[in-house]
Amino acid sequence: MSALLGLQCHLCKTMFPAEALYVCDKCLGPLEPVYDYRAIRLTREEIERRPKNLWRYRELLPIVGRPRTGFNSGFTPLVRCDRLAVHLGVSELYIKDDSVNHPTLSYKDRVVSVAATRAIELGFQVLACASTGNLANSVAAHAARLGVDCCVFIPDNLEAGKLLGSAIFNPTILAIAGNYDDVNRLCTQVADRYGWGFVNINLRSYYAEGAKTYGFEIAEQLGWKYPRHLVAPVAGGTLLPRIVRGLRELREIGLVDGDLPRVYAAQAAGCAPVVRALEAGLDYPEPVRPDTIAKSIAIGNPADGYQVVQTVKSTGGSGAAVSDAQIIEAIQLLAQTEGIFTEPAGGTTLAATIDLVKRGVIPRDESIVVCVTGNGYKTSEVVAGKLVEPVRLTRAFKDFESWWAGRSAEAFALRQTV
Secondary structure, three states: OOOEEEEEEOOOOOEEOOOOOOEOOOOOOEEEEEEOHHHOOOOHHHHHHOOOOHHHHHHHOOOOOOOOOOOOOOOOOEEEOHHHHHHHOOOOEEEEEHHHOOOOOEOHHHHHHHHHHHHHHOOOOEEEEEOOOHHHHHHHHHHHHHOOEEEEEEEOOOOHHHHHHHHOOOOEEEEEOOOHHHHHHHHHHHHHHHOOEEOOOOOHHHHHHOOHHHHHHHHHHOOOOOOOEEEEEOOOOOHHHHHHHHHHHHHHOOOOOOOOOEEEEEEEOOEOHHHHHHHHOOOOOOOOOOOOOOHHHOOOOOOOHHHHHHHHHHOOOOEEEEOHHHHHHHHHHHHHHHOOOEOHHHHHHHHHHHHHHHOOOOOOOOOEEEEEOEEHHHHHHHHOOOOOOOOOOOOOHHHHHHHHHHHHHHHHHHHHHO
């Protein structure tokens, strides 16, 4: 039985029916689902007995029937990173690793599972999106599983791995000359005219709720408690506010106690409207034109920017904007210390964490969760030419011996100088 009551404007609190609506017709504020929390009777033990996917939190998600897809999405690892913690000089560090999410290796599989299920419930025949890559991959994959038509709109300069990650599922792909904000404006017009189910436009109210499961899992995997600090990447602004909303909901229904974590927004310096707004004390981010290798979070006019700013402020957090060079260094550091290969969005989050720790904003002796939302194999171009090259030898054993002797001599000489 669904606890979903309808949609409510985040700003003026006007109520709307649970339909394909995403903006308030009175104040133009964003809409979000509202639940009857008193009707939700969930225990930790019941959740823990359920399949390890995002639907284990079904009562807190905005669908009215049975889930239609995403049965292997979610419940990704929360990795305790002791080697990385030592490197950073902190005591307790975790990576929430959605780079291994199913089926398309990013956190988008969470939000699309919910949006696609709700799209079927509302009768949509075409599933679509505006995307910087990961969302297009996920929408195409889930549409293929559901057997519905799919059309994804992308900027025409996406990484080859992300283009491939959509094309393999055989959607219609429209590559638009322009950046994500240009693509999104076009898609808003298409959604209004043709009535397609755009997961991040007219279905955004439901899509965004899927991001709460990222927060639900963190609390459950920490033994039903909150971390002290949480660092999340910010693109359109879906993820960070919904993580906090999810953590609040767990407290609302009695599954977790205590204070919410301080939450920090991570952005690339080449596209940091939210971080700049936080630094300037603004309520609304001012749009910027993106210029960064972190294309998956290169959204200059974030749809939920206001909500991100308000959420960060409400938890006592802040933000950090990091250079492309710092992002690449963080990608390499995470791979070399913990064996996790993240795309630039995850590199941004780790680089921001490093910056926040160095500046003393995040104390070194308190628990920290860093959100990694996508897989580095999709964006391998960003580290090309920056990694160790293979040593090329013939098949002769004597060549190996000669190389090994030279390497051993170099290592010995290095130890003598230390």
